[in-house]
Structures are given as structure tokens and as C-alpha cells.
Amino acid sequence: MALTEPISQLKVQFVIISDENEGQRIDNFLITYLKGVPKSLIYRILRKGEVRVNKKRVKPEYKLKVADQLRIPPIRTAEKTQVNFSPKLQKIANLEKAILYEDDALLVINKPSGIAVHGGSGLSFGVIEAFRTLRPYAKFLELVHRIDRETSGVLMIAKKRSALKALHEQLRAKQMQKDYLALIKGDWPSECKVVQAPLLKNLLKSGERIVKVNQEGKPAETRFKVEERFGFATLIKASPVTGRTHQIRVHTQYTGHPIAFDNRYGDQAFDYQLNQTDLNRLFLHASHVRFIHPKTLEVMQLSAPLDDTLQQCLTFLRAHKSSFK
Structure with a gap:
């Protein structure tokens, strides 16, 4: 015992x-x-x-x-001390469980859906503020890249300025590969392997940011591959070559195949079809990243597992695939 x-x-x-x-x-x-x-x-x-x-x-x-x-190891305990954590503080603490990889140069997490990568726009904190709170003695912590608040999956944080510079250079040189999994409306055509459509950001009066395909926008390219078909929906792998705001979400909408439960670019009728799966969030997940370690120069490949909500959705669709055709 x-x-x-x-x-x-x-x-x-x-x-x-x-x-x-x-x-x-x-x-x-x-x-x-x-x-x-x-x-x-x-x-x-x-x-x-x-x-x-x-x-x-x-x-x-x-x-x-x-x-x-x-x-x-020696640890100080808080004996006879009761601490009541607010939900926000508990959310911050739970990010420690989401760490996929960490060394003295970088930290990679499987970001949960619903947490912004940084504070602002009415949000008091995000992932980077959370880790600065968790690591009060860390001299340097900066986001290497960003993913949407509703999107889950791989998020990289640099712990040294030299690491941040090296990883940003890989992004600029398109040496870093990021893959996403998305559940989209309809039967994605196998011949559609690349979407090249310029994207322009628009700021609405409400302050909401919307991105549209527009010839005056910045060049944007996304590569696609079918992972699994369910008749009325398709699970695809999306690999952005460029890194524009909402790129995958807008490119899938542009082709007529919006992502499930996308509150900006989605299709409510499609979302309704997924009611039985209990899906209640954007089905977009940064599943994999491939990059060169900024210190060791080793080729790194890290994968982030789907959360329970996304996994249960796929399990239901697989079990009832025949009824959806």
C-alpha cells in the first residue's frame, strides 16, 4: 500500500x-x-x-x-488550506494537461476549442497570458503562430527569441507543414486537391471580422485531401500553404462545402443534420505539424488527438454511415 x-x-x-x-x-x-x-x-x-x-x-x-x-521531489504542500479556484483560473491550470511537447526552446500544446490564443477584443486572457501566469519566472514566451478561438489543436509557443525567429523564418519559407482535420458539408470532389483564392478581410460595423474571397485580397492557397466520406458530409485534411485569417474556413465555404458548426461561414441546415451527433463546436482541428527544431535541427512531427466531442461525432457518423447515403 x-x-x-x-x-x-x-x-x-x-x-x-x-x-x-x-x-x-x-x-x-x-x-x-x-x-x-x-x-x-x-x-x-x-x-x-x-x-x-x-x-x-x-x-x-x-x-x-x-x-x-x-x-x-521536495514539494511544498498547502496543508489545511482551502483554495477556491474560479472557473477561469481552473481553465488556465488545465492547459498544463494539454502540453504535447516541451523543452528549453519551445512548448507545443493541444489547444482546446473556445480559448483564444491571446487576450483582446473583450477577452481578458488567452493561451499566451495563461502560460505567462503559469510560468511567472519565464523570461520569454511568445506565440509562434495563431489559430482561431473556435479551432482546437496544435499551437506552438517559443521560449527563446532565437527559437521564435527560426520558426518564423520556416513559416515564411513555407518549410513548416500544418495539417487540419475538418468535417465539411456534402461530398468533397476528389479532383479538388488545391484551392487558390485571394482573401480580403472586412471589418463590420459590429466590430466582427469577416473574410471573403476577393481579387483585391492577398493570395491564399490550401491543399485538400479526402480522409473519410459519410454521404452528406466529408472528413477532409486541409493543409494551408499560406497563413491567412480564417483561410480554411473561407476556402471550404467558397467551394460550397462549409465546415460544420462554423458560426461565421457555415450552413445552419447542415448543422441541423448533425444534431444527433451532439456536435456543438466548429469541427476544425489542427491535427499535425512538421517543422525543423530551431536548436537541434531535428525534423519534428507532432500530432494532437481529437477531443471527445469531435471523436464522438465521427464515431456516430461511422456507426450510421449507411443511413446517411
Whole structure:
């Protein structure tokens, strides 16, 4: 049985796992064991390798085994202190769980839908403000690129100015490949592999920003590939060559195949057809990124899994595919 006494604030702790905790994820075990320690700190010490299992680093999803020896670093606990987190603060803390990769040069997360990448336009905070709050001693944290608030998936943050400069140069030289998954209306034509249509930004009186295809706009190119067909809808992979605002959303709308639950460029009748799937958000997800590491020069490929809402939508469509044809 694992130790249950309050841990010392200043000592390294060693815990032997018994059959009582076998199969439990190490992050969930530590959250229970380290009562009073913020979840954000727990995920940080796991990610940095300060927690060791049998003298080895493990990921938060590692499942404990009988006789595993855990090394837990010195941590200050908030014994007999109750902290009531506001929903906003809890949302910020949860971003630690969304980290896909981190080293001393960059940080990559699987951004949840509904969180802006930065504050502004009536929003008090975004992802970058959140991580500056979570990392108060970080000297440098800047967004490498942006994705829409409603879009989920891969988002890169530079931790050094040199890394930001190198990654921006890759973006300019089109050496960084970003792939998105989108569920769009109708049967996407297989022969439509590239859309080249200039995009022009328009600011409405309400302050809302709308982008339209316009010959006076900036050049924009998106490559498309069919991933799966459902009759009345298609799952596509979209790879933007340029990085214009709302590019994928506008290019799919321009071809007559708007993205599901797009509140700016979508189709309400199509959204209604998806009611049974319980989808309630834009089905656009930055699923994959390929780039050259700014420090090691290694070719990096990172993927972000779909959230439960998007995955459940696809599961339903696959199970009822025949009824939609």
C-alpha cells in the first residue's frame, strides 16, 4: 500500500506501489497523494522528469505497476488550506494537461476549442497570458503562430527569441507543414486537391471580422485531401500553404462545402443534420505539424488527438454511415 501520511515539504519521498494502486495513471495517483499541490505543478514536475519511476522518466499517462518505486521531489504542500479556484483560473491550470511537447526552446500544446490564443477584443486572457501566469519566472514566451478561438489543436509557443525567429523564418519559407482535420458539408470532389483564392478581410460595423474571397485580397492557397466520406458530409485534411485569417474556413465555404458548426461561414441546415451527433463546436482541428527544431535541427512531427466531442461525432457518423447515403 502506498504511503498516506502528509509528505514532508523539504524531503525527497520514495513510494513503493502495491496492488491497491496498480493500473492507476501516475498523474491521478500524484494528484491524490500530493494533497494541496496544484495540478499545474504536478504536471510540471512529471514533464520535467523530476518524478521518477524505477529511476526513469515517465509520461503523465503511465500506468503504475506493483513494486514500482516512485521518487517524488521536495514539494511544498498547502496543508489545511482551502483554495477556491474560479472557473477561469481552473481553465488556465488545465492547459498544463494539454502540453504535447516541451523543452528549453519551445512548448507545443493541444489547444482546446473556445480559448483564444491571446487576450483582446473583450477577452481578458488567452493561451499566451495563461502560460505567462503559469510560468511567472519565464523570461520569454511568445506565440509562434495563431489559430482561431473556435479551432482546437496544435499551437506552438517559443521560449527563446532565437527559437521564435527560426520558426518564423520556416513559416515564411513555407518549410513548416500544418495539417487540419475538418468535417465539411456534402461530398468533397476528389479532383479538388488545391484551392487558390485571394482573401480580403472586412471589418463590420459590429466590430466582427469577416473574410471573403476577393481579387483585391492577398493570395491564399490550401491543399485538400479526402480522409473519410459519410454521404452528406466529408472528413477532409486541409493543409494551408499560406497563413491567412480564417483561410480554411473561407476556402471550404467558397467551394460550397462549409465546415460544420462554423458560426461565421457555415450552413445552419447542415448543422441541423448533425444534431444527433451532439456536435456543438466548429469541427476544425489542427491535427499535425512538421517543422525543423530551431536548436537541434531535428525534423519534428507532432500530432494532437481529437477531443471527445469531435471523436464522438465521427464515431456516430461511422456507426450510421449507411443511413446517411
